Amino acid sequence: MTATPAPATRTLPVADMDSVRAHTRGLLRRHRRSLVTVVGLHAVAAMAALVAPRAIGLLVDEISGGRSLEVVNRLAFGIAAAVVVQTVVTWFARRASFVMGETVFAELREQFMGRVVELPLSTVERAGTGDLVSRTTNDVEALSHVIRFGIPSIFVGAVTTAITVVAAFLTGWMVALPILVGVPILWVSTRRYLRLAPDGYLRERATYAVLGGVVTESADGARTVDALGLGRRRRRRMDEALGDCYDAELYTLGLRMRWFPAVEFAFFAPVAVTLLWGGWLISRDLATAGTVTAVALYVQQMAGPLDELISWLDEIQVGATSLARVIGIADVPPDRSPSGEEPRDHRLEVEDVHYSYRAGRDVLRGVSLDLAPGERLAIVGPSGAGKSTLGRLMAGIDGPREGRVEVGGVRLVDLELAQLRGQVALVTQEHHVFVGTLEDNLRLARPEAPREQLLEALEAVDARTWAEELPEGLDTVVGSGGHRLTEPQAQQLALARLVLADPHTLVLDEATSLLDPRAARHLERSLAAVVEGRTVVAIAHRLMTAHDADRVCVVEDGLISEIGSHDELLRADGAYAALWRSWRDEPQPAAELTS
Structure with missing residues (x-):
């Protein structure tokens, strides 16, 4: 009895098999002409392959009957000609198959990548990188293998098998009856496999995604793991992920181990039965030796394409699972519903906002803010208080569970993404340098x-000097495999992109955290000149940012506990005053203390 695979946790949607079949039919319809060409060429190649067994059967009869050598020579020439035709047509058929496979895969890949780059940032962050990376690597690679090589092989196997069966029955229907011997075995074993395999391969792919996420997190956080002594815990987590992968692969391997022997028996049993049955028919003068020979060769010739067809059926299960995960990306619901409204001004308002990452556990509770155009607001507070979450809502990355976040009277989630980025931009301490020139990254x-x-944008963030000193200036290739930018340089690059985007509201979430205090202070002053007249929301631990702001908002436990100017909050002697005194009591660089 086969155990049912345990369900795996899915972070991003996975399409059901009905959607996979519908998507496949749509692809084939769009490439109908190529499909007809491929099937036609393979059919011609398969018919050319039928000449040799039939001719050999006739040779047996001719030689048995003592016919002239001239007839034998003609048959031998016919066999040679058929082989040449089969070789040439097969080459063109396989070439057409590969071209069609590449075309179909290119279309799928472009659709997938187009959808991936449009995924809501909130969805990507909640899902984690493991699942998405697994889909863009393992699943796309598996799908590529099936489309490029599996589809051509399936066409070859299916067309060749069908034509060979027809030829065998036309040659001698009575002799060809043993072909049916393997059908029940093949039918029962294959149906059982196809019933159990999809869930098994879905689970297998999901465990790969989890393992990839664990490996990525462990590598990215290696210093933290080492500093906090979490090595043993991470090893246990890695072992658990590997154990899940092992169990999932063991299950699918068990399915194959039970299926393949039955398939092999179904292939070769008809050959043996055909020879025995044919011998009996010859002894009763119900068939000639040539007919039995031809049919036996047909039956044996069928084993190759059938074996290829069945073996690719297993790969098709992997491919169908990968396709379900790839097209499942399209099922991610949009995070916004554009209304077409235009903001009447640049005023940013947060009204009674509640937000939770888990049901029943709000990280923001009834937060309200009103920012006038051009105002500079600093958001401070202890770690985990909800500062970054509030910043994400004010940048339109997420929508609140309750309440409204609006710009000019229009909810941020009602703006199209391109329109939103022209209104509000978020820069965090996380950044990325893309492969390409420095100029490409800026553009x-x-x-x-x-x-x-x-x-000018580089100069605004104090990056022009080092940018022009690169080996080829703005034409220097950076990113993976190119010139390596330091962390501060990469962060300055992200800020320069912000300057070029030119939104009227900026949300800076620890945007200068990777710079040393002196450089960060210098950069913040440069940015102050650039963002003059724009609304700035700065989330920072360095309280000099708060000192320079028009207002300071203190967030504690998901609530705004204080709001006012730096001087007003110091006089109130509340939470902000305590934070300020604590921060000032810490040893500070001379440049910071004299600012």
């Missing part, structure tokens, strides 16, 4: 910007 924010504007 992500404003593709049409002239080079001088790119240099």
Whole structure:
């Protein structure tokens, strides 16, 4: 009895098999002409392959009857010609198959990548990187293998098998009856496998995603793991993930181990039965030796394409599972519903906002803020208080569970993403340097910007000097495999992109955290000139940012406990005053203390 695989946790949607079949039918319809060409060429190749067994059967009869050598020579020439035709047509058929496979895969890959880059950031962050990386690597690779090689092989196997069976029955229907011997065995074992395999492979792919996430997290956080002595705990987590992968693979391996022997028996049993049955028919003068020979060769010839067809059926299960995960990305619901409204001004308002990552556990509770255009607001508070969450809501990354976050009277989640980024932009302490030139990285924010504007943006964030000193200046290739930027340089690059994007409201979530205090202070002063007249929301632990702000908002336990100017909050002697005194009592660099 086969155990049912344990369900695996899914972070991103996985399409059901009905959707997979519908998507596959749509692909084949769009490539109908290529499909007809491929099937036609394979059919011609399969018919050419039928000539040799039939000719050999006739040779047996001719030689048995003592016919002339001329007839034998003609048959031998016919066999040679058929082999040449089969070789040439097979080459063209396989070429057409591979071209169709590459075309179909390119279309799927473009659709997938187009959808991935449009995924809501909130969805990606909640799902984690493991599942998405697994889909863009393991699943796409498996799908590529099936489409490029599996589809052509399936066409070859199916067309060749069908034509060979027809030829065998036309040659001698009575002799060909043993072909049916393997059908019940093949039918029962394959149906059982197809019933159990999809869930098994879904679970297997899901465990790969979890393992990838664990490995990535452990590698990225290696210093933290080492500093906090979490090595043993991470090893246990790795062992658990590996154990789940092992169990999932053991289950699918068990399915194959029970299926393959039955399939092999179904292939070769008809050959033996055909020879025995044919011998009996010959002894009763119900068939000639040539007919039995031809049919036996047909039956034996069928084993190759059938074996290829069945073996690819296993790969098709993997491919179908991967396709379900790939097209499942399209089932991610949008995080916004554009209303088409235009904000009447640049005023940012937060009204009675509640937000939770888990049901029943709000991290923000009834938060309200009103920012006038051009105001600078600093959000401070202890770690875990909800500062970054509030910043994400004010940047439109997420929508609140209750309440409203609006710009100019329009909810941020009612703005199209491109329109939103022209209104509000978020820069965090996390950043990415894309593979390409430094200029390419800058143009992500404003593709049409002239080079001088790119240099001005770099200068605004104190990055122009080191950028021009790179080996090829803005044409220097950076990112993976290119010139390595330091962490502060990468962060300055992210800030320069922000300057180029030119939104009217900026949300800076620890945007200068990777710079030393002196450089961070200098950069913040440079940014102050750049963002003059714009609304700035700065989330920071360095309280000099709060000192320079128009107002300071103190967030504690998901609530705004204080709000006012730096001087007002110091006079109130509340939470902010305590934070300020604590921060000032810590040893500070001379430049910071004299600012």
